[in-house]
Structures are given as C-alpha cells and as structure tokens.
Amino acid sequence: MNFRELTPSVIGVLVRRGADFAAAEDAVQDALVEAVRTWPTYPPRDPKGWLVTVAWRRFLDATRADAARRRREDAVSEEPVPGPALETDDTLRLYFLCAHPSLTPASAVALTLRAVGGLTTRQIADAYLVPEATMAQRISRAKRTVSGVRFEQPGDVATVLRVLYLVFNEGYSGDVDLAAEAIRLTRQLATVIDHPEVSGLLALMLLHHARRDARIAGDGSLVPLAAQDRGRWDTAMITEGVAILQTALSRDRLGEFQAQAAIAALHADAQDATETDWVQIVEWYDELVRLTGSPVVRLNRAVAVGEADGARAGLAELATLDPSLPRYAAVAAYLHERDGDRTAAARLYAEAARKASNAAERDHLTRQAARLNTG
Known part of the structure; x- marks a missing residue:
C-alpha cells in the first residue's frame, strides 16, 4: 500500500470534521507511523478507513491533552465508529491550501511535498540540502499560517501550478527525485481538476x-x-x-x-x-511573451531568433533587454560565438560562470571560456 497516495485524502477528512490543518497533518503523520508498524502483520481491509480512524483518535487525544483547546474539542463531532471511509476526494482542497498566497514559494513547496506528497520532513530537507531542523521550522510556520484558512471560494489554479513547477525545477537531490515527484503530483492533480x-x-x-x-x-x-x-x-x-x-x-x-x-x-x-524548427519556436515564444511579458522569456526568445535568423538578429534582440537578467551573459556569450567574435564570447562565458547559481552550470560555462581561450 502506498501511504503517500492516501495522505492528502485522510488529512482532508480530518479538516472537514473540524481539525485545523496543522493538527490534522500531525495526527495523520502519527497514524502513518502506526501503520508502518502494524500493517505488515495485521493489514487492514480498508486502509483509508483505518488511517482516518487512527488519525482522528490521535487528534482527539491531542485535543483533550491541551486544556487551552477544550472548547475546540466540544465543537467537534463525536468519534466515528470505525468503518469504510467515504470516497470524497480532498486532494484538490489540499493543493489550494498548500499554495495559499500568504505563503512564500519555498514554504508552499515544502508544505505541498509534506501534505500532498506524503514525504517526511527528513526527505524534504535532504532534497533541498538543508538541515532537518530548518525544514521542520519552515513546515511548522507554513502550517500555522494556513491553519485558519477556509475554502468559501475556489482556489487559484495558477498558483498551484506554479508551486508544482517549482518542485519540478528542483530536480534531484538526496533520496527523493523531486522532478519525478512533481510529475506524480501533477498527474494526481489532473485526475481531480x-x-x-x-x-x-x-x-x-x-x-x-x-x-x-x-x-x-x-x-x-x-x-x-x-x-x-x-x-x-x-x-x-x-x-x-x-x-x-x-x-x-x-x-x-x-x-x-x-x-x-x-x-x-x-x-x-x-x-x-x-x-x-526554430521559426516555429520563435512564434511560440511570441505567444509566451504575449501571455507573460516575462523578461526571461524574451531572453530565451533572443536565442531562438539567433538560431532562426542568424546571430546578429539574436544580438539585436538581446540589446533591448536588461543585462542584469539571470543568464544574460551566457546567452550573450553563445550569440557572440555564433557571430564569430570568440574574444567577446570567452569573456562573457567567464562572466556567466562567476554568476552561475550551481556548480554544474558554473563548470560548464568555465569549460566554454577555456575552450575559446585556448583555441
């Protein structure tokens, strides 16, 4: 049984019964730990129903143990009799919750991986190459931020997609392939919207x-x-x-x-x-510019123009953009090399290497500069 596929729907059931998001997520994590311990010996007939029942008990136990939250306990319904869980899909609700506009992009990504993806805090921390304690604090703050959020209005699909796109762009680190995880989550989203x-x-x-x-x-x-x-x-x-x-x-x-x-x-x-087909690619970049107005899209379009109409045309497009854009120097280096100016290209590759955001890209650009300088 894949626990990660059940996690969002179980959290959603608890939230609909009156638990706030942070408490529901904590209770479900406790239930998953118990499942790992007991299911190999005593597999349940209804895995989701089992998780809902155990998680709800954990939530009620935590509520009763906290005197300051006794009034909340009185407001929630009585504990249900164990049985089959209703087939209500709460995945979409959790997507919108985790991509709430009050969260920073980094927090939204971490919360999505935890609540919707079902990853552990350690797995997420390893993927982002940060200490587990740091990631735990980030997730805890994010859960507190969205705990009081209710869904009277439909969520913003564009924000959810942007979060998934950020997950995909992280690629691979640690024992979790975030690109593959983003594809899994996007497939899941496609089934509910x-x-x-x-x-x-x-x-x-x-x-x-x-x-x-x-x-x-x-x-x-x-x-x-x-x-x-x-x-x-x-x-x-x-x-x-x-x-x-x-x-x-x-x-x-x-x-x-x-x-x-x-x-x-x-x-x-x-x-x-x-x-x-660079001509058609330029046409699609024109559509992207119309849709987004993004300077980064215009930068990529300059490369496509350079391929379709020649390096001089690409450099002319590049001249209309802000040189402080990420990867501007790398694009300029490529187009200058295509235009035959190896000296300028080598200088710009070296400049791009100094500004590179990761070691692999920096190494690649340094190699390009060295190749031209020794040519």
Whole structure:
C-alpha cells in the first residue's frame, strides 16, 4: 500500500470534521507511523478507513491533552465508529491550501511535498540540502499560517501550478527525485481538476524529463541540448507528453505552460539539432511573451531568433533587454560565438560562470571560456 497516495485524502477528512490543518497533518503523520508498524502483520481491509480512524483518535487525544483547546474539542463531532471511509476526494482542497498566497514559494513547496506528497520532513530537507531542523521550522510556520484558512471560494489554479513547477525545477537531490515527484503530483492533480493548463504543465514536465538521461556526461558535466545523444531520450515519455499537449491545445484556451510544452515538443520532434524548427519556436515564444511579458522569456526568445535568423538578429534582440537578467551573459556569450567574435564570447562565458547559481552550470560555462581561450 502506498501511504503517500492516501495522505492528502485522510488529512482532508480530518479538516472537514473540524481539525485545523496543522493538527490534522500531525495526527495523520502519527497514524502513518502506526501503520508502518502494524500493517505488515495485521493489514487492514480498508486502509483509508483505518488511517482516518487512527488519525482522528490521535487528534482527539491531542485535543483533550491541551486544556487551552477544550472548547475546540466540544465543537467537534463525536468519534466515528470505525468503518469504510467515504470516497470524497480532498486532494484538490489540499493543493489550494498548500499554495495559499500568504505563503512564500519555498514554504508552499515544502508544505505541498509534506501534505500532498506524503514525504517526511527528513526527505524534504535532504532534497533541498538543508538541515532537518530548518525544514521542520519552515513546515511548522507554513502550517500555522494556513491553519485558519477556509475554502468559501475556489482556489487559484495558477498558483498551484506554479508551486508544482517549482518542485519540478528542483530536480534531484538526496533520496527523493523531486522532478519525478512533481510529475506524480501533477498527474494526481489532473485526475481531480479538468484544466488545459494542468495538462500543459504535465506535458511540459514529461517532455523535459524525457531528456534527463542525456543531460549529464559520464564525467558529470552538463551536455547542452544541441549536443545531446537523442537516442537516449525516453521516446515513450515524449509520445505521452505530445498526446497530452495536443488534447490541451485543442481546447483553445492557451496558457503559458501549454506554450512552453509546445516549444519542448518541437525540440523533441527534431531527429537532429540541425532539423529543429526554430521559426516555429520563435512564434511560440511570441505567444509566451504575449501571455507573460516575462523578461526571461524574451531572453530565451533572443536565442531562438539567433538560431532562426542568424546571430546578429539574436544580438539585436538581446540589446533591448536588461543585462542584469539571470543568464544574460551566457546567452550573450553563445550569440557572440555564433557571430564569430570568440574574444567577446570567452569573456562573457567567464562572466556567466562567476554568476552561475550551481556548480554544474558554473563548470560548464568555465569549460566554454577555456575552450575559446585556448583555441
């Protein structure tokens, strides 16, 4: 039995019965510990019902033990007789709760992984390379923030998707593959809400994740998209991602994740980097600029223009942007090298390396600068 798939629905049952989110989440974690201990010997006929019953008892015990919360105990209903749990899906409610606008992005991601993903605090801390105590404090503060939140109005789907996108972009650290976890959670969300942007995000994740094995060389260095061995791409995952995207696009409610997925699909469609349809990619970037107005999107569009219309055209687009943008120097270095100015490109690669946010990217950019300086 996969405990992680049951966690959000069990928390949701407790919240609907009157428990605040923080207390419900704590009670469910206690119930999961008990399940790990007893289920191998005494497996329940109704796992969800068992967890609901045990978690509710834990909640009531904690409530009774706290004199300051006795009035809350009087307000909740009496303990139910153990039996089959109602098949009410509270997953969507928890998604919206964990992506509440009062939370910082980091707290929203951590709370989503804990409450919806069912990960332990230690697993989340390992994934983010922070001490377990630090992550515990972050999750505790987040739970306190949303404890009093009620759902009289529908939640913001865009905020939920942004949180899942942040989880996916964290990639892999520790014993939890956050990219795979983000895909699992987005699939789960797609089963409880019918929205083309949910499908668009799932397609985008699948299309990017399909290239994962080709991104890292044997020595641990990054492999740029154009140099990747496309035979190592996961074709089944690409096929699934394209099919999901096509269904979403057919609904004619374009959003930014669908547009990003369309760009990823065009890259996946090319058998070789030289066959990439850069003209159509520029057109999709135009849609993304219209949808988001994002300077980062404009920066990526400059690269696409440089491929479609030549490096000079890409540099002209780049000149209209703020040089302080993340990765601006790296893009400028690439376009200058394409234009034949190796000296400027080497200088800019070195500058980009100094500004890189992670060791793998810094190493890659340093190698590019060294290659040009020794050429």
